[in-house]
Amino acid sequence: MNRVVPVLTVLTALLLVWYVGAVALNAPWARDQASRAGDSLTLPALVHATMMQERPVLPAPHQVAKGVWDGVAGQKITSKRSLVWHAGITLSATLAGFAIGSLAGILLAVGIVHSRVMDLSVMPWAIASQTVPILAIAPMVIVVFASMGVTGLVPKAMIAAWLSFFPVLVGMVKGLRTPDRMQMDLMHSWNASGTQAFWRLRLPSAMPYLFASLKVAIAAALVGTIVGELPAGATAGLGARLLSGSYYGQTIQIWAALFAAAALAAALVAVVSGIERVTLRRMGLAR
Amino acid sequence: MSAALPLIAVWLGALGLNTWIARHRGPIPAMLVPLIFGATILILWEMACRNFAIPSVILPAPSQIWAAFTGNLPLLWGDFTQTILKGALSGWLIGAAAAVATAIAIDRSPFLQRGLLPIGNFVAALPIVGIAPIFVMWFGFDWQSKAAVVVVMVFFPILVNMVAGLKATDALARDQIATWGASYAQALVKLRLPAAMPFLFNGLKITTTLALIGAIVAEFFGSPTRGMGFRISTAVGQLNMPLVWAEILVAAIAGTAFYGVVALVEKKVTFWHPSQRQ
Amino acid sequence: MSVIEAQGVSLTFQTADGPVHALKDVDLTIGKGEFVSFIGPSGCGKTTFLRTIAALETPTEGRIRVNSLDADAARRARAYGYVFQAPGLYPWRTISGNISLPLEIMGFSKTDRTDRIARVLDLVELSGFGGKFPWQLSGGMQQRASIARALAFDADILLMDEPFGALDEIVRDRLNAALLELWAKTGKTISFVTHSIPEAVYLSTKIVVMSPRPGRITRIIDSTLPHERPLEIRDTPEFIRIAQEVREGLREGHSYD
Amino acid sequence: MSVIEAQGVSLTFQTADGPVHALKDVDLTIGKGEFVSFIGPSGCGKTTFLRTIAALETPTEGRIRVNSLDADAARRARAYGYVFQAPGLYPWRTISGNISLPLEIMGFSKTDRTDRIARVLDLVELSGFGGKFPWQLSGGMQQRASIARALAFDADILLMDEPFGALDEIVRDRLNAALLELWAKTGKTISFVTHSIPEAVYLSTKIVVMSPRPGRITRIIDSTLPHERPLEIRDTPEFIRIAQEVREGLREGHSYD
Amino acid sequence: ADDLTLQLKWVTQAQFGGYYVAKDKGFYEEEGLNVTIKPGGPDIAPVQVLAGGGADVTVEWMPAALAAREKGLPIVNIAQPFKKSGMMLTCLKESGVADPKTDFKGKTLGVWFSGNEYPFLSWMNHLGLKTDGSPEGVTVLKQGFNVDPILQKQAACISTMTYNEYWQVIDAGIKPEDLVTFKYDDQGVATLEDGLYVLEEKLNDPAMEDKLVRFVRASMKGWKYAEEHPEEAAEIVLENDETGAQTIEHQARMAGEIAKLTAGSNGALDEADYKRTVDTLLSGGSDPVISKAPEGAWSSAITDKALQ
């Protein structure tokens, strides 16, 4: 409850800035139109004109809200014009990619912390892998998968996984190395095996790092999926929706899809945060 | 099947060699192991391209890529300055500064924390692909719009880590500084910022590579006729895959170097953290 | 003039398996320049009481006044130096850096800081270790560094939670003597938690005996020893009598569980 | 039969501002069932020596054998329980969970674990606190929990680094007696670091006095006290004589700096 | 039925109406074909999909196809449903561009890349304008997916198709009289668009050849139907659009414009058109798109049989 007031305050401030921005950015166009038509606009008329454009440079909040509302509530969920339908498609690939990516990140981190060969050899190449501009090779990934007969969700999920494994890897390596000397020594003095020290010391210590990384990773997975949806032939999903909106200069549609994607990302991050809070409380780490 | 056998043989051989070298301590094995690992991948790649006759428009062999790399150095250098130095680096610096400042602002005020963080999460989660065309519209075709994309892209990861870091001090240390009647700013500078450094660097490291991706990808949505993203999309259209991969090679070298520098600074700054002490 | 005044202070921690009554109805007045020791079984609330004085905990009942201010205002006025039970040194600063920290916060000049650091390092016998990092020191050395840190800025009130627990008898004797000397010279008010009966008797003008579950004061023993205290005073009958009284008080506390 | 054997052990730490000679030419043999106390000024290498025995540090010179194995092999054979100078409890586990941890690692059954936890909690007078988290306990209670953890799995060798430093006299006496009883009953070999001369004399069959810079053994005093030791033994002339000898040894060590 | 995959050059829209009509009206089915239509996108290089085995036939523009052929990827034009080019450069009148020969110098022009830049480059070659940013040439912008650069006045001219982007500019509120357009066709630099291409080796396989014959026959039937019923074609396209972003007005108009481009083609490539395309690409200064006249880049084998 004590969140409502602050959130609303910030929201109001943001909306205000947004409206001002919308007027400022859309005004040249409105003036241009008016002067082409041979008349000039009074200030109220100008403001009014900036709120009503069909392809505004920056759509006003209420236009975006209407776009989202039409996309969410104005259609049957199974309709191709429903944002829910597109979001569902994006979500499934995001979750699959996130699962694969974070699992890979965790496993690699475990390997790196326990094996010197992996520590020395994997990390530089994991970094290099992330510098490969994904949009550039995404079409190739899709082409290669397609030539193996795999299409649909899997190629997108692989791109999502590609982007999401790295934050998890970096965070987990740091987290798994966080236990201080005395804690490691205790384990040592009990002759705990690597596995035991992992489950009982390294992993619990790494939890705060892990969750910070997972939050980044799930957002990254969504970006990856959307990127994957662009060259995937732009058939369905929020990415395709963004692209087609962009292609036809439908700014309102872009922003509506953008907000749907951001809402999805925020929801996903919130879910991870929720799991984090429960887990850390269970572990007694959150006081 | 028989085409795969030599590949497996090479892979096993390299693995064995590396395992043996890794038993030795010191800087030379530490250099050697990743190099051998990388060399193995390259050899396997080259062999795969030849043995399976993979067409170069799908996947060029390393030797072809290298030829494209050495043959186009001035071009690649121009793209590098445009995309990495102007787009990625400036965006990363601005984004990181903004994220740290926001984290501190949020941390300072519980009101903002409750109000801004959820909305901040939301705004920062706007996918770049949607933002890029808008930013091109707002900030023009040149590197400024790319930097803006990078700012948005790196902001969230750094913010998340920095907020976590500012919460990371233990109760004793906080009590300690309270007894000295430290002002908020003093507690921040002397205690909480240093304690947050391991987390901050976590975020900074993750975003070095994100910054590159952002700058390159943003060029797909409109650019002048130079830059790595421009070159890649153009070269893909021309089926000049070796040049595409040469650009990717540049990105990989730049990204690894960028990451390496940040990691080096991290080592200097957080020398006291158990993960650095070992 | 009373410097610290506790009236009907109670403090209850709410934990998952029920409330813990760490302090119950504690009344205590500490005058200016007094040296008060707290002694009592482990878990009886000594640390909690010191923390309450320092405004690190808020009493659930009653109130604490320090220098006629409420505790938190006194904290902001930098009224005291606190030595915690654990050293709590910052790993990213050297020993000198750690001692320098509160001085920086309080705005001492660079040269003044250097002087003070050298002086307190010498006092706790750590000269030459200023450049080391905390994890390069032994347990006792870390504890001494943390004492040095609290002494460096010359607060009027010192709150010390088992400062000499990890030190051997001989260093401890020397530091006891140094502390007494400092106290006599500066007229500081000192609250001191210890587990050693001789130490409590040797140092204090007043000894507060506490007992657990709920944590409360069971005896307050005023010392009749003179202000001037050579080490040999520990063999006088007066000393032994007071020690005996404290021991009895302690024993009573223990018989409760 | 010798259980721990150190021959010419030296250990030097390399730090940014030069090497620190934590141990220099240490020779020591500890027989089966002995109770050896280490005493010496802060920073003289007691902790370092215990860590070397436990194979947590590798000597730069000389060698250590435990149970005729090298130290690391003995560690792998789970030859000892180690009580560190700081409690080092895991914040994400309750007290019971902390004690249970080494038992889980060593593969004790669930019921066995529950029994043992109850027994050692009782031994250190913490029954009823098993469900609390470490930060909900006082300093002394945390220290006792860490002792309980090391006792729970019944290792043949106990390495204890100032286990009773944060406890009051009365609990300390009781735990001293309990430790002696445990030792007599089980015939464990115990290496024990303390700063208290009476404690060292009361508990030990052999007292090792160390001195710093470089850390080395200056005296080894064999106790002539009988195995059976009521608390009153502390007033016997024999006890006082040995204590005096230890005190002299300590003083010698201090005169070096 | 025999399976066959068609890779489009761009997203689902009336530009590809003929294929969707053929599928929807059952023309493919009648020929015993089961055709999968894969939409393209800004970063799909159709020839690459072809090389990777992701499709059997692709829709591509001839300049890109010939350039790919010169890069060593043997692809062959088997049919040419589009007779005319729809490409043009659309300029704001206020930017002062009236005559391409004199007015482009120093202006900023928006161009599509990813293999679509060849016609533009050869046109500039013809005009003797440099495109590398040197002062006596033009400044080239890589144009994104939309017509923003002209609306935002970031460019004097942008690339448009007669059937699509041009109307987006109009829809955005700019009056036709405020615009100047230059069709590639009118400038004599037109190149062939939207042909059907396969890998050369496929033609050596009689079974595959037979499939392609049936495919081209059915596709042309679809195209001719679409030409006559643009409204219906637009509706069919809309049904097949999974993004749900298209509007019927825009697609119907597009179908009408496309009909103008397909009119006059029966599917067979006109050798004269081919020659003109090759000449355009070969000609011009220092940096021609292709360096020598290609051989075997088209084949009438399929259309000969399909059109009997």
Ligand SMILES: Nc1ncnc2c1ncn2[C@@H]1O[C@H](COP(=O)(O)OP(=O)(O)OP(=O)(O)O)[C@@H](O)[C@H]1O
């Ligand atoms: N944060 C907390 N949450 C719950 N219980 C607490 C907390 N802090 C202290 N306690 C409880 O309060 C009681 C008093 O603790 P306190 O630390 O004051 O003891 P103490 O007298 O300093 O003991 P010691 O000599 O062992 O340090 C103990 O029973 C302890 O378990």
Ligand SMILES: Nc1ncnc2c1ncn2[C@@H]1O[C@H](COP(=O)(O)OP(=O)(O)OP(=O)(O)O)[C@@H](O)[C@H]1O
């Ligand atoms: N990791 C380390 N790096 C550098 N120096 C160290 C390290 N650990 C210990 N030392 C140094 O070694 C010496 C011996 O330390 P040790 O901890 O063994 O002392 P101690 O006898 O246990 O002292 P105390 O009674 O204070 O615990 C000290 O001078 C200390 O500074």
Ligand SMILES: Cc1ncc(C[n+]2csc(CCO)c2C)c(N)n1
């Ligand atoms: C990024 C981008 N690249 C190429 C084209 C060109 N293009 C390929 S097919 C086709 C038909 C349009 O209706 C067009 C214009 C574009 N538009 N956007």
Ligand SMILES: [Mg+2]
């Ligand atoms: Mg305490």
Ligand SMILES: [Mg+2]
């Ligand atoms: Mg020690």
